[in-house]
Amino acid sequence: MTVRLFPEFDSVSRHSTGRLFQCRIVFALILCFLGLDFFPFPAAQAGEVELEHGTIIRGSLVPILGLTDALASKLEGDVPIQESARTFDGAPIYLVDDGMVRYFVPRRQVVRKNQDQELSRLETFKLPQKVTGRNQMLKTVGSYIDVTDFDKFxxxxxxxxxxxxxxxxLQGVTEITPHHLKLTGLKQQWDLGLRTTSIKEDVLDAMLNEAIDHLNPNERIAVARFYIQAGLYLPAGEAFDAIERDFPEYKEKIATYVSELRTLHSQQLLNELNQRRRAGQHRLAQNAIMKFPTNNVAQSILRQIREVQDDYNKQQEQIDKARIRLGELEAEIKDPATRNLLQAYRREVMTQLNFETINRLGAFLNLENDDSLTAQEKLALAYSGWIVGAANVVTDLNTALNLWTARAQVLEYLRTENEQLSDQMLETLSKLEGVSAAVVKQMIPLLPPILDAPVRDITNSFPVHVTDPKAEVPVSYSVLLPIEYDPHHTYPMIVALRPSTLDANSVLDWWGKYKNGPGQSQRRGYIVIAPEYLSKDQVNYEDNVTAHYAVIESIRDARKRFNVDSDRVFLSGHGTGADAAFDIGMSHPDLFAGVxxxxxxxxxxxxxYWQNAKDLPFYIVGGELDRDTLEHNSLVINRMMRYGYDIIYAEYKGRGYESYYEEIHNLFNWMELHQRLKYPKDIEEKILRPIDNRFYWVRTEDLPAKSMQPVTFNSNQRIRARPVELKVNIKIGNVIYVRSGGKINTLWLNPELVDFDKRLEVRIDGQRKFNDFLRPDMKAMLDDFKNRGDRQKLxxxxxxFF
Known part of the structure; x- marks a missing residue:
């Protein structure tokens, strides 16, 4: 077996392995010096913590003062000594060690902790290994060239x-748990772990068989229980079948375990089915219902399956009814011109009507049998709902038909670069009865893609070239779409930045492919794009403006071609791409739901820039033996944790520079719990580059040259300039205060931010610049949407202000 990894660097330095012990000693000495009683930190206990956003992490729990010894010894920041002495909860960081990974999380993010978890009931198996030559200790682990499969020993x-x-x-497995395998170097000091589910099932089975007496039924039962605890339900079922076959007298003894297994497996299948539905994969979901096992399955699970099936049946009935009733009602229209328009519109509706779009006709379907409504009014409900959604329908047919005309004008406006034509389209829109800026705002989320999507085969990735005529440099990216991609379903998106040694397909495959089949992003319903952000032959990320521009333009272009949920765009990267993700994420926190x-x-x-990320969640993955990564990153991450930012740092023990595919399920579970912050009323950001000048709803330009860094910046350089500080606040009384180093400032506003029914005052650097009522501006709305392609933030x- 050859493991695909991301080779890039080789280093020699490493942080101390004894930092937890040293943290405790430093803390004890400080307390003694202050004359306070010293209660030593409790030994690590099995437990769990629940974070504010909902993630639960299980393992041995220890409060610590800092990510490294040096940082812990400083006792910087906001750690109250007296509180720490009494409860130990004053330590700003919790370390949760699950045996394979150390998870560092901010104490302020923890809403619940439990140190009484019972882990002793987990089945564990030992494998004897002969260890020699333990004098050598690996200080760093670079890239893997090759990894063989484990033998049965x-x-x-x-x-x-x-x-x-x-x-x-040479490595050997010393212990097998349902969660991970413990490994050690047989000729050098190298202790690490691997997730149990990352091992091939036949290889795992061979090792387990070597660890037990195959003729002992109780040990065979322990193996089957092990598989249940590991979530490997099919091998567990096979193991119980073999026990019943070899030891028929044990059938009753294992009956409880088999029943538990069936319940867990059916629940797993139900979760998978619901996940398919959320991802818009309705054909797969319906196939799963058809194949769902019904024998010996809990009634509660079968009831949920029936509810899902009934829901699909109901939606299909609505689709069939809509197809029939629209035709019947259309036949009642006497005016030939109106009937011709309705026929054309009905063809579009019939072509696109499915499980994703039927809700647009909800108001129509609820009232299509209402005798108090005319055929014209019922058709108005249907065709207005198709354009602006069922919650915004009208009953006047002429107004409903105007909405279709307006949509055509809006799409043309968004697609044309001819300013004269644009002005004409705006004039046409303004004259359409029943069409206002508010109506256009309702229309935008349901618009077809602004740009064509060059989709040939959605099962594989394909390249896209950004066609924006205003693009400053050529930009391209690659795309991998989810299974059953439907432009009417809204999808979260991952922006994946490749390591410098591999191409874009490497990160697309990491997120979305598995053994030449669909992987996690395709199964869970995520679009993944891989912008080409590095120049040819570039090895190191250089914090350059071109990389930022390529990523931002790729995101905007993808929003215009695909139905992207802009509230759930996540930035990621491996190796060099991770370096870029740190920089780009903190420079443009308003673009992402997480990094x-x-x-x-x-x-x-x-x-x-770390303070720019106060509302931007981070999930960082690295290895204990990967260069001096934690030591290096701690200068930034420790500050973020002490201030209670939403951040998880996962450090794999004894591991080096790898891709860490084992963490992918945790990453997707974490993404499911996050959305971006859209409309903060208090903004405080730092700026060191002209491209880092828009945050949420504010942009500042013409910044002081003395603070701006070069277009290309070497990461090893030190920034001596003082950043420009942008501070914006919306206060009671409908007043906006702006402090900015830029000479030009732009504000984009909506009712979520300020009250349009009251006079708005804007003060910039202490001077009143605006004191009037705001009025919705259709051109401003469409121009911003045309630029950013963001359907969720209008x-x-x-x-x-100049």
């Missing part, structure tokens, strides 16, 4: 890429 050979050439090392750097390092800009007005 739990041994394998790992070939590493080092500065001295390839190095083959997931994997095996990456923070940059000089992050030392200034603005009704724009104010420019």
């Amino acid at each position: 739990g041994r394998r050979t790992v070939t590493l890429n080092t500065s001295k050439g390839n190095l083959a090392l 997931m750097p994997i095996a990456g390092k923070t940059s000089a800009f992050n030392l200034h 603005f009704d007005a724009r104010l420019d």
